Amino acid sequence: MGNTPRATRRYSARSPLVGYLLRRLGTSVLLLFGVTIVTFALANLVPGDPIAAALGEGAASNPATVEAYIKERGLDQPLPVQYANYIGGLFQGDMGISLRTTQPVADDLAKAVPATVEIALLAIIVSLGIGVALGSLAAYRRGKISDQLVRVFSLIGLSIPTFWMALVSFNFFFLQLRIAPGSGRLSPALAPPPTVTGFYTADALLAGQWVTFTDALAHLMLPVFVLSLFTIGLLTRFVRTSVLEVLDADYVRAGRAKGLSGSRLLFGYVLRGASLPILTIVGLAFGTLLSGTVLVEAVFAWPGLGSYAYNSATSLDLPGVMGVGLVVGVVYLSINFAVDLLYGVLDPRVRLA
Amino acid sequence: MRTRWLKIPAAWITPLGVIGAVIAITWVGIAFTARLWVPFDPLSQDLPRLQAPGIDTLMGTDALGRDIFSRLMTGASVTIPLALMLVLMSLAVGTLIGAIAGYFGKWVDELLMRLTDLVMAFPTVILAMVVAAALGPSLFNAVIAAFVVSWPQYARMTRSIVLGLRTQNYVMAGRLMGFSPFKTLRVDIAPNVVGPILVLASLDVGTAILLLSGLSFLGLGAQPPTAEWGSMISAAIQNFDSWWIGLFPGLAILTVVMAFNFVGDSLRDIFDPTSQVSRAGARS
Numbered sequence: 001m002g003n004t005p006r007a008t009r010r011y012s013a014r015s016p017l018v019g020y021l022l023r024r025l026g027t028s029v030l031l032l033f034g035v036t037i038v039t040f041a042l043a044n045l046v047p048g049d050p051i052a053a054a055l056g057e058g059a060a061s062n063p064a065t066v067e068a069y070i071k072e073r074g075l076d077q078p079l080p081v082q083y084a085n086y087i088g089g090l091f092q093g094d095m096g097i098s099l100r101t102t103q104p105v106a107d108d109l110a111k112a113v114p115a116t117v118e119i120a121l122l123a124i125i126v127s128l129g130i131g132v133a134l135g136s137l138a139a140y141r142r143g144k145i146s147d148q149l150v151r152v153f154s155l156i157g158l159s160i161p162t163f164w165m166a167l168v169s170f171n172f173f174f175l176q177l178r179i180a181p182g183s184g185r186l187s188p189a190l191a192p193p194p195t196v197t198g199f200y201t202a203d204a205l206l207a208g209q210w211v212t213f214t215d216a217l218a219h220l221m222l223p224v225f226v227l228s229l230f231t232i233g234l235l236t237r238f239v240r241t242s243v244l245e246v247l248d249a250d251y252v253r254a255g256r257a258k259g260l261s262g263s264r265l266l267f268g269y270v271l272r273g274a275s276l277p278i279l280t281i282v283g284l285a286f287g288t289l290l291s292g293t294v295l296v297e298a299v300f301a302w303p304g305l306g307s308y309a310y311n312s313a314t315s316l317d318l319p320g321v322m323g324v325g326l327v328v329g330v331v332y333l334s335i336n337f338a339v340d341l342l343y344g345v346l347d348p349r350v351r352l353a
Numbered sequence: 354m355r356t357r358w359l360k361i362p363a364a365w366i367t368p369l370g371v372i373g374a375v376i377a378i379t380w381v382g383i384a385f386t387a388r389l390w391v392p393f394d395p396l397s398q399d400l401p402r403l404q405a406p407g408i409d410t411l412m413g414t415d416a417l418g419r420d421i422f423s424r425l426m427t428g429a430s431v432t433i434p435l436a437l438m439l440v441l442m443s444l445a446v447g448t449l450i451g452a453i454a455g456y457f458g459k460w461v462d463e464l465l466m467r468l469t470d471l472v473m474a475f476p477t478v479i480l481a482m483v484v485a486a487a488l489g490p491s492l493f494n495a496v497i498a499a500f501v502v503s504w505p506q507y508a509r510m511t512r513s514i515v516l517g518l519r520t521q522n523y524v525m526a527g528r529l530m531g532f533s534p535f536k537t538l539r540v541d542i543a544p545n546v547v548g549p550i551l552v553l554a555s556l557d558v559g560t561a562i563l564l565l566s567g568l569s570f571l572g573l574g575a576q577p578p579t580a581e582w583g584s585m586i587s588a589a590i591q592n593f594d595s596w597w598i599g600l601f602p603g604l605a606i607l608t609v610v611m612a613f614n615f616v617g618d619s620l621r622d623i624f625d626p627t628s629q630v631s632r633a634g635a636r637s
Binding site: 031035038039151152156160163170171294309314316325332333 | 484485487489570572573606615
């Protein structure tokens with residue numbers, strides 16, 4: 001960052017961490033504005049006729065209706081003014097009206113986001129666990145058969161089309177074997193738990209509804225499994241690389257020389273040293289998970305962001321699609337900002353860089 | 354024994370790389386010849402509907418009575434050339450932008466890198482989906498959308514390499530000898546960029562195929578009746594009981610993507626023995 005404001009620099013001389021955080025916050029906010037410009041531009045520079053699409057054919061053939069619509073929406077004003085209105089609307093939670101559901105996009109998304117975050121969080125936890133285990137194993141046995149096997153498996157994981165895997169596993173585990181529950185977040189017989197967090201599993205636990213909890217968890221299994229395959233491959237490869245990098249470091253050799261046991265060396269020394277690059281890739285993996293949900297939720301009829309995006313995209317509901325793009329862009333940026341924050345907390349050198 | 358004209362260093366020949374290369378070349382061969390030898394017209398709807406795989410129809414027929422095997426093989430000629438073209442386009446544009454940003458620095462760099470940051474602020478499928486939806490669903494627009502999201506990684510990688518080389522003595526020496534900026538980029542810097550970019554590109558072919566078929570699965574790419582793998586899989590959602598409709602196109606995608614990933618990963622061992630982990634979001 002070449003042109004940090006003077007005030008920040010003086011402040012940062014006293015507290016490097018605060019200066020670092022402010023700088024990262026600054027770039028994130030700028031990027032957020034960039035994200036809104038992208039979605040606004042895409043929504044407005046479409047070759048098609050959004051007015052006709054919004055009004056329907058009958059109303060669009062009536063000039064008076066069209067003119068009233070243009071006035072009402074401020075479409076006769078210059079683009080910068082329209083953009084300002086759009087931003088003003090966003091601050092009030094107005095993301096337009098979905099052409100498909102005829103509900104405000106913001107309301108639709110508010111219902112969909114927790115369903116997706118529930119899957120994504122669980123998938124990240126699963127992938128991180130398996131990825132760290134496999135990646136460390138491969139690094140410890142570098143060049144051996146187990147290393148090669150892990151490599152092949154992780155490459156296959158990165159090659160699976162998630163939407164296809166969703167279809168195949170749904171077909172196999174539900175329709176053929178009947179061991180997985182059907183689509184959706186809960187069995188039809190059960191009522192959703194009272195909303196606190198929006199996560200059915202957490203809400204059911206809070207309400208003490210044990211049956212609902214196990215049912216919600218069972219419904220999570222397949223989507224999480226399918227989504228995790230790609231991120232497991234991704235994380236395994238990065239964990240292997242980053243563990244290899246620290247494995248020969250002096251401090252790890254010192255730990256070994258002190259006679260530390262394998263697990264204490266692995267968790268206290270090796271993985272701690274490798275945690276920064278792993279953290280980075282977790283942030284990026286979250287992005288691929290959000291991409292993955294778009295392709296997976298439609299198959300499982302999971303009422304989250306992905307299904308919403310799929311339905312909006314297939315019915316060419318542009319406000320819906322833009323809303324998803326905006327929300328996901330914001331979520332993704334926030335995750336990466338959080339990763340940057342953790343970076344600064346974990347590694348003192350980053351704060352001064 | 355290796356022939357003289359095919360000077361492939363022994364270290365390049367790894368089992369994984371060879372398996373990947375063989376599968377990939379087979380698929381590319383299928384892509385360019387399939388129309389000549391498939392048993393049925395991929396678009397004709399003359400066969401019995403929803404027929405299970407058998408002797409006549411190796412992979413069964415779909416809900417409209419089309420032979421899935423023929424559609425699968427001709428589908429290769431839709432997806433694979435488009436994916437290769439997409440990667441070449443992203444590579445050309447991304448590398449150029451990255452080289453310019455890295456070499457000229459200052460406001461040029463600032464401007465171009467903010468642009469890449471902006472694209473990378475979205476998860477790829479989401480942004481591609483938004484762009485494709487805005488442009489209107491068609492295979493051509495899906496390629497444009499995929500291009501929009503795939504060039505920045507080349508730009509970012511090229512920039513970081515160029516940035517590291519710009520102040521090296523041998524590059525300075527060239528400048529002092531009166532090399533123009535573009536001659537410097539071509540003669541002194543480009544040879545160092547080729548390896549890493551080649552690795553990225555070979556891995557990116559797989560990503561491009563996943564992205565294009567994913568967009569088609571969403572209905573934003575290939576339109577009916579085009580035989581395309583992603584849209585063939587999405588047709589399976591309506592016919593869950595006929596497992597063969599979705600199974601085979603997915604296996605096709607899986608094997609092609611896997612092959613290119615195997616090749617790319619083996620190339621990485623050759624060109625980049627350290628396999629550095631790069632901080633994708635950070636710039637210092």
